[in-house]
Amino acid sequence: MTVVTAERITTADQAVRIATELAEVFAAGAVERDHSRRLPHEELDQLSASGLLAITVPAEFGGADLPPSVVAEVVRILAAADPNIAQVPHSHFVYLNLLRLAGSRAQRHDYFGKVLAGARIANAQSERGGATVADISTVLRPDHDRTVAGVESSQDDVTGGAASARIEARRFVVEGTKYYCTGSLFADVLAVLTRLDDPQGVSGLAPGEYVVFVPALEPGVRIVDDWDALGQRTTGSGTVEFAAVKVGPEQLVSRASAVNAPTGYGAFAQLLHAAIDAGIARGALAAAAEFVRTRSRPWFEAEVAHAVDDPLVVQRFGELGVAVAAAESTLIVAGAAVDAAVRPTAVADRAVARDGHSDAPGDGAQASIAVATAKILADRAANEVSAAIFEVGGTRSAAAEHRLDHFWRNARTHTLHDPVRWKYQHIGRAVLHNRPPPLHGVI
Numbered sequence: 509m510t511v512v513t514a515e516r517i518t519t520a521d522q523a524v525r526i527a528t529e530l531a532e533v534f535a536a537g538a539v540e541r542d543h544s545r546r547l548p549h550e551e552l553d554q555l556s557a558s559g560l561l562a563i564t565v566p567a568e569f570g571g572a573d574l575p576p577s578v579v580a581e582v583v584r585i586l587a588a589a590d591p592n593i594a595q596v597p598h599s600h601f602v603y604l605n606l607l608r609l610a611g612s613r614a615q616r617h618d619y620f621g622k623v624l625a626g627a628r629i630a631n632a633q634s635e636r637g638g639a640t641v642a643d644i645s646t647v648l649r650p651d652h653d654r655t656v657a658g659v660e661s662s663q664d665d666v667t668g669g670a671a672s673a674r675i676e677a678r679r680f681v682v683e684g685t686k687y688y689c690t691g692s693l694f695a696d697v698l699a700v701l702t703r704l705d706d707p708q709g710v711s712g713l714a715p716g717e718y719v720v721f722v723p724a725l726e727p728g729v730r731i732v733d734d735w736d737a738l739g740q741r742t743t744g745s746g747t748v749e750f751a752a753v754k755v756g757p758e759q760l761v762s763r764a765s766a767v768n769a770p771t772g773y774g775a776f777a778q779l780l781h782a783a784i785d786a787g788i789a790r791g792a793l794a795a796a797a798e799f800v801r802t803r804s805r806p807w808f809e810a811e812v813a814h815a816v817d818d819p820l821v822v823q824r825f826g827e828l829g830v831a832v833a834a835a836e837s838t839l840i841v842a843g844a845a846v847d848a849a850v851r852p853t854a855v856a857d858r859a860v861a862r863d864g865h866s867d868a869p870g871d872g873a874q875a876s877i878a879v880a881t882a883k884i885l886a887d888r889a890a891n892e893v894s895a896a897i898f899e900v901g902g903t904r905s906a907a908a909e910h911r912l913d914h915f916w917r918n919a920r921t922h923t924l925h926d927p928v929r930w931k932y933q934h935i936g937r938a939v940l941h942n943r944p945p946p947l948h949g950v951i
Contacts, residue, residue, distance in 0.1 A: 514556060514557055514558070514559050514561075514562060514624060514625060514626040515557065515558055515559035516559055516562075516570075516572075516624070517558075517559040517560065517562070517563050517572050517574075518572050519572070520574055520575075520578045523560060523563050523572070523574060523578055523582055524578070524581060524582065524585070526558050526559070526560060527560060527581075527582040527585040527586055528585055530554060530555065530558060530560075530586065530589075531585050531586055531588065531589035531590075532589070533551075533554070534548075534551055534586065534589045534590045534593050535588075535589035535590060535791075537551075537590075538589060538590035538592075538914075539911050539914060541590070541592070541742050542592070542741055542742065542911070542914045542917075542918075543911055543914075545741050545742060546742065547693060547694075547742050547744060548590070548592065548593050548596075548694075548742055549694065551590075551593055552593065552596060552628070552694050555586075555593065555597070556626040556627075556628060557626060560582055560597075561597055561600055561601075561623060561626070561628060562620075562623045562624045563578065563579065563582070564579060564601055564604050564605065564608075565604070565620045565623060565624055566608060566616070566620070569616060569617060569620040569621070569624075570620070570621075570624055571620065571624060575843075575846075575847040575850070576772075576776050576779055576843055576846040576847055576850060577840070577843030577844055577846065577847050578843075579601055579779075579780065580779050580780060580782070580783040580839060580842075580843045580846075581783070581843070583597075583598070583780050583783040583784060583787065584783040584784075584786050584787040584790070584836070584839065585787065586787065587783065587784045587785075587786070587787020587788055587791070588787040588788070588790040588791040588794070589787075589791065591740065591784050591787060591788050591791075591918045591922060592740055592741070592742040592743050592918070593742075594783075594784050594787060595690055595691075595740060595743050595784055595922065596628075596630075596690060596691040596694060596743055596744065597628070597691070598690065598691075598777075598780050598781070598784070599629065599630055599631035599633075599690060599691060599699065600623075600628055600629045600630065600691065601776075601780060602631070602776065602777045602780070603629050603631065603699040603719065603721075604619070604620070604623065604629065605766070605773060605776055605777075606699070606719060606761055606763070606766050606773070607619055607620070607761065609765065609766040609771050609773060610761050610762055610763075610765035610766045611761050612758075614758065615721075615758065615761065618758075619697070619721065622696070622697070627696040627697060628691065628694055628695050628696050628697070629691075629695060629696070629697045629698075629699055629721075630689060630690060630691030630692045630694065630695035630697070630698055630699070630724075630744075631689060631690060631691070631692075631698070631699050631701075632686040632689045632692065632698045632699065632700040632701070632722075632748045632750075633686065633688075633689075633699070633700075633701040634686060634687050634688040634689075635684070635685070635686060635687060636687050642948075644701055644702065644703045644717060645684060645703070646682065646683065646684025646685070646686060646700065646701065646702050646703065646750065647682070647683050647684060647702060647703055647704075647705040648680055648681075648682055648702035648703065648704050648705065648718050648720060648755075648760070649680065649681055649683070649704075649705040649706060650678050650679070650680055650681075650706055650710050650711045651678070651679040651680055651681045651754060678710065678711050678712070678757065679754060679755070679756055679757075680711070680720075680754075680755050680756070680757070680760070681752050681753065681754060681755070682700060682702055682720055682722065682728075682750045682752075682753040682755055683750060683751065683752060683753075684700075684702070684749075684750050685747065685748070685749045685750070686700065686701075686747065686748045686749075686750075687746075687747050688735075688745050689731075689744075689745060689746060689747065689748045690743050690744065690745040691743065691744055691745070692724070692731050692744055692745070692746060692748050693731060693733055693744030693746065694744050695724045696723070696724055697721050697722065697723060697724060698721070698722045698723075698724055698729065698748060699719050699720075699721055700719065700720045700721075700722050700748075700750065701717060701718075701719055701763065702717065702718050702719070702720055703716075703717055703718075704716060704717070704718055713760075713762075714762070714764075716762065716763070716764050717762075717763040717764065718760045718761065718762055718763060719760070719761045719762075719763050720755050720759050720760055720761075721759045721760075721761070722750070722753060722755060722759065726753055726754075727753070727754075728750060728751045728752050728753035728754070729748065729749070729750060729753055730748065730749040730751070731746065731747075731748050732746045732747040732748070732749070733746050734746045734747050737921050738917050738920060738921050739914065739916075739917030739918040739919070739920055739921030739922065740917075740918050740921045740922055741917075763949075766949075767947060767948065767949040768947055769947065770849070770870055770871070770872025770873065770944075770947065771849075771850070771872065772846055772849035772850040772871070772872050772875050773949055774876060774947070774948065774949040774950055774951050775842075775845070775846045775849060775872065775875040775876045775878075775879045775951070776846055776850070777949065777950075778876075778879045778880070778883055778926075778950065778951065779839075779842055779843060779846050779879050779882070781883060781922075781925055781926075782835075782839055782842065782879060782882040782883040782886040782887075783839060783886075784886075784922055785835070785883070785886035785887050785889070785890040785919065785922060785923060786832075786835040786836050786839050786882075786886040786889065786890070788890040788894065788915060788918055788919045788922065789831070789832045789835055789886065789889035789890040789892075789893045789894070789919075790832055790836070791915065792890070792893040792894040792897060792915040792916075792919070793828055793829065793832050793893050795897060795912060795915060796825075796828070796893065796896065796897040796900055796901060797825065799897065799901045799905055799910070799912065800815050800816055800821060800825075800900055800901060801815075801816055803901070803904060803905070803910075804816075804821075804900070804901050804902045804904070804905070805902065805904075806818045806821075807820075807902075815902070821900055824896065824899065824900050825900065828892070828893050828896055828900075831885075831888065831889040831892055831893060832889050832893060834885050834889065835882070835885045835886040835888070835889040835890075838878075838881050838882040838885050838886075839882045839886065841878055841881075841882070842875070842878040842879040842881065842882035844878075845871070845874055845875040845878035845879070846875045846878075846879065848871045848874075848875065849870075849871040849872045849874070849875035851871075870944070872944075873938070873944035873945060876934070876944075876945045876951045877934065877935055877938050877945065879951075880931035880934055880935055880945070880951060881931075881935060883928060883931055884928045884931050884932065884935075887923045887928045888928075890919035890922075890923060891916070891919050891920060891923060893915075894915035894916035894918070894919040894920075895916050897912050897915060897916070898912070926950050930951075931951070934946075934951055
């Protein structure tokens with residue numbers, strides 16, 4: 509486990525203040541880290557030690573239990589400084605939320621305790637080769653050579669349900685290869701998305717997908733530093749291979765328990781992606797303004813002494829400022845909507861529609877639509893502003909020595925995570941047909 513002494517954050521104001529202080533430190537080396545692809549090991553240890561990675565741990569387990577809106581603001585602040593560092597804990601927060609929603613009490617006590625001590629969780633979810641990104645070939649199968657005799661438990665230990673099953677008497681094996689595993693190079697625990705391969709039903713588990721929490725140093729786990737993307741170059745998003753990795757039932761959590769109900773699970777995950785993009789947009793706008801103020805020359809037809817006084821440049825900065833402000837404003841609205849969706853009374857009132865869609869017009873559906881709106885505007889702002897740096901900065905801004913291209917490369921890479929064109933579809937269906945978005949964890 510990451511060896512740090514983590515602070516304990518107790519309030520939203522404290523979290524925002526610490527994030528702001530860390531952002532100043534991280535910003536100083538962001539350009540050089542990107543240029544040389546120096547992985548931010550030290551910076552992530554600072555992030556762990558700050559206590560920010562434990563701010564969502566429920567109060568009953570010793571955490572601050574801060575709401576999604578605060579997490580989004582922390583991520584946005586960090587992303588404005590270095591979106592690579594901001595993206596690394598995305599899956600950490602998402603899988604802590606999975607444990608909150610679907611983990612057993614023993615699992616929550618175990619993993620929340622580790623996180624309070626500074627541990628980091630990374631995802632091992634995406635795959636290649638399937639017909640779509642939703643196809644999962646990494647398998648979780650019973651280990652027929654490994655059992656623990658005479659031990660029985662309830663299925664609550666894995667799925668959150670109450671049905672009795674002899675799952676504690678069975679060990680499991682994880683086999684497969686994952687790609688784009690953001691944060692895996694810095695992780696203590698890998699959250700591995702698997703498909704149960706148990707046609708005979710010997711495990712006692714329901715068919716479906718399970719997230720398996722695997723120690724990063726477990727025998728059979730191989731983490732490969734092969735991430736070579738256009739942007740977000742220091743997120744440690746490489747390949748992870750699982751070769752007959754032995755796991756126990758206490759490491760399994762049913763994904764369906766969190767995703768196939770209007771829990772706000774997908775909205776929370778997407779909220780943090782929108783926060784990263786909004787942060788990139790804000791950082792790019794600040795860099796563009798600084799360059800124009802200090803380095804750009806005015807176009808001769810403007811008949812002004814300084815580029816900052818060119819009325820067309822001023823106009824363009826006004827447009828860019830509106831784009832960034834719109835992204836940030838809708839992020840705040842979306843954060844409040846997700847807060848409402850995950851509040852205890854909303855959770856108690858959940859209902860699952862038979863057609864696999866959330867309960868219209870429930871808080872979960874409203875949160876997903878609000879987050880989709882924020883994601884669209886943040887995507888647009890990040891890509892527009894990061895490209896406009898060169899438009900407003902002039903020819904000299906394209907010189908390699910200034911290294912202004914990392915804003916656009918980061919924006920273009922991160923916004924590929926999931927297509928905003930489908931966000932428009934879900935919003936349009938809600939407006940025209942009052943149809944809530946689907947329950948699949950990406951809206």
